[in-house]
Structure formats: structure tokens, C-alpha cells
Amino acid sequence: MDNIRKDFPVLTREVHPGIPLVYLDSAATSQKPESVLKAMEEYYRKHNANIHRGVHTLAEEATALYEDARSRIVSFIGVKKTTELVFTRNTIESINLVAATWGRANLRSGDTVILTEMEHHSNLVPWQMLAKEIKLNLEFIPVTTGGLLDIKLFEDLLKLEPKLVSFTHVSNVLGTINPAVLIIRMAREAGALTLVDAAQSAPHLGVNIGELDPDFLVFSAHKMLGPTGIGALWGREELLEKMPPYMGGGDMIKKVFLRSFTANDLPHKFEAGTPAIAEAIGFGAAINYLNSIGMERIAEHERQLTAFAMEKLTGFKGVNLLGPAAQDKCGVVSFTMEGIHPHDVAQVLDSEGIAVRAGHHCAMPLHDKFGIPASTRASFYLYNDENDIDKFIFGLQKVQKIFG
């Protein structure tokens, strides 16, 4: 993993004069390798054209590049059918798409949808909105004080005969790796469909649809070395086929009459309008980069970094770590410091060039659960090393010196 850093141009910059960047905020968004930036630039420089229409050379090239990106993503998650992979703007749009189309078509007043207490707002609010509209019953798998999902209580909730279990694979706050295979199997035995929020797992562990066997799985490019503005929804073909379209307009239609239309084939049925073409191509390039390193190596590297960071933080005066032990975690260390607000922690760290996240990380209910208004989060990726963590610890010592 030693030569990886040179592939990421931003890592060579200084945040303040003489103070280089130590980027520990990849759970918010990852940095981008040169190859992703080049792929997008090359598209604009050489191939820029609209896709799926026009017979000129550039249009054909652009279409081929866009669809090639889709194929790469499909292989990355271990499936074969490109018809099952819908490009969206991001994870949030993917979840909203499922709620608005599958949800409205299949859920009725009084139906139960099970979520968890550790969800990102993206997997709470779309269901809250739908629940208000059609009077759904939302239930939540509780989080234990150790930061794990309480599977025993999940078993009880399944007696409510839920129609859907929608849950995060990896917590963006606690780093907890949830037992997705088990949850999906239990949900299916209870007759429920499953949606996996893979925004934090696809980048760090990789996901395999065959192993997980969910009904829907969603993730974003920007957290896995790709650009912002593009994400993915994978869904089982027979479900996607039956779902009504999401947004109406160009590209999602086969035929349009003055008073009606027929929807396009999958996956285009869900991709109205000119999509984020350069971003899709960048997404494909990001997948190539991840494949060139190997997801197993990336996961192992992050495991080591997380364990190293937690070891250094354990026993650090006034630091309370959130979430489970290192072996149940994936690349995320969140904590509070006694008597010091996360904003102040982050601000002092920034003075040393260290980028961390401070706040509630789009998971307010989870922070409520732990009785804290906010936390500080350091998150790691393939380009981080032990040197970054040493600097981080040094930064925390400075925080202690100023506020302690």
C-alpha cells in the first residue's frame, strides 16, 4: 500500500503554510486518484456528447463509455445483469427512488417497515415521509450500548410481519459492520424484502450481491474514490420491472403520445434526462482503481489502521470511544473528549492540517441514543497510514493542551 498516496494529487497539498494535509474524513467523502480525474477530463476533452441518441461518432463513444462504467460497477458487486443497475445521484436518491416507487406501489396503511437506530438520515427521512403519506408503522432495531444491532430484539420485531427491512451495512458513525447476511436471511424468512445501505461498506469492504442476497442495495461513487453527483441502485430485475418509473422525461420513455407514454426498458426506465455522464465514467474509473488494489487488501489495511488508532486512543485522557471493538468495525473511529466540544477538537486538529468530522454525522437519533449532542469522527481509507494516525494523536494532545 506504500505507493498509493502518490496517486492522490490532493494529498500533496498544504492546508496551512508548511502544514500538509492529513485527510481523516473519508467517511464523508473520499479523495480522488489521478486516474479518475483523467477519465473525466478525457471524456470532456475528446468524447463529450449526449448518450443513447444521435448516431454520430462522439455520441456512440460517450454511450459506450457510460455503459462500460455500468458494466464495471455491476461486476464489482458480483452480478451479471446491467439491467439491474440504475445510476442515481447518490445513495439518498437511490433510497428515495425505492421509497417513492416500490414503496408507494406496494405498501399500504398499517404496513410495517423496519429500520435501525443507527441509520444515516438518508435511510430514515424517506421512510418517515412515506409513513406520513400512507400511514406506515416504522420500527427500529435497537443499538446496544456497545454499538451493535440487537438481533434478539430484531427477531421480535419480525413478528409484526414487516414488508421491508432497510438497514445500513456499516454505520457511518460507529463503524459497526452489521451482520447483513443474517439480517437478510431472517427478514426473508419473515416474508420481508430487504434494502442494504452500502454507502459505507461498498468502498471499504466491497459488497457481493450473491453472498448478501438482498433485494435492493444502494451506494455512492464519491465515497469510493469516484466523483460526487453519481450513485447506484441495484435491484432484483423482477422487482425493478414491476416498479413504476420515478422521474418522468427524456430517456426513461420508449414512446410518448400527447396524453400517455410507455416506459423504457431497464435500467433506463429510472434514468430520466441527461445523466451525469462524466461522473458515471469517473465512477467506472474509481472501480478500476479499487480493483487494481483489491478490496481484500483495502479492508485489511483499514482493519490494521483502525486497530492502531483505537489502541492509541484507549487510555488517552478524557477520550470516550463510541461503538464496538476494532474487530467489529470498519475504518471509522468516533469519540468524545471530556469537556471539549467536537467543534473545538476539529478546529484545533485543522490547525495541524488534520481533517476530521465534527457534529452528528447525519445520525441525530443515534447521538440521542448515546446521550451526546455531537462527536468527533476520524475515518480512514486506503491512502492513510500510521503516520497520519500519529499526527492525529499529536493533534489531540494539542487539543488537550489548549482546553484541558
Add this chain to the structure above:
Amino acid sequence: MDDLYREVIIERYKNPVYKGKLDPHDYTYEDENPLCGDQIRIDLRVDDQNVVKEAAFSGHGCSISQASADLLLESVIGKSLEEVKKLSKQDILDLLGIELGPVRLKCALLPLKVLKAGVYGVSGADAGEEEVE
């Protein structure tokens, strides 16, 4: 950075002078910054001329918001409510004596927003944030 954490800010954060609650009070208001979860309540007592006699704040937040609240309340004691209504973003920055980026500015201005909302008796009083955004 060291400018951001001037001694007065750290000192006021660690040992605030006006932290607490006033019961009874003539004016009170509470609000939060949903972005960071900072939450502040301000209580005022005024005399029959509507001049602030006592002030206290409670809640939790970062050093900037807490120091801002403490310094702000110190500055309003002896002021009339009409004068309080005229306080601006610049007054807060002058009290803190630092330059702030847009994110931390919200922390700094939360106490003023709460104070004004209490005095006006309405929510969402203008603390002058719009000028920077």
C-alpha cells in the same frame, strides 16, 4: 488558529460568568444550531425602564458559542431592550475579537439570535448571518 482561541475565549468557556438560569425571568428563549447540536437558552430580567438588570445563559455548545454567550450577556447588562435589538454581527465579532469562517460564525451568532428572539418574542430573529452567505 491560535488567534481563534484567544485567551479570553478559552477562559470564558471554562469559567463562564453568566452561566445559569433566572427564575423568575422577564424574557427567555431557547434555540439550537441543528448543524452541530449546540443549544442555548437565555433568560433576562429587566427593570421598569426596560433596562437589562440580570442575564444568564444555559445549554451546551463549543467554546465559540459559549464564550460568545458569556461576553454578549456581560455587554447587555445596563442596556435597554431597544439597544439590545440593535446589536449586530459586528458587535459579536468585536466582543470575541477574532475572524471567523462561515461555519464557526453560526456558533458565534447563536447566542445573539437567541437573545434577539427572546426580546422580540419571535423565533428566527435576524442575527445578521445572511450578510456572509
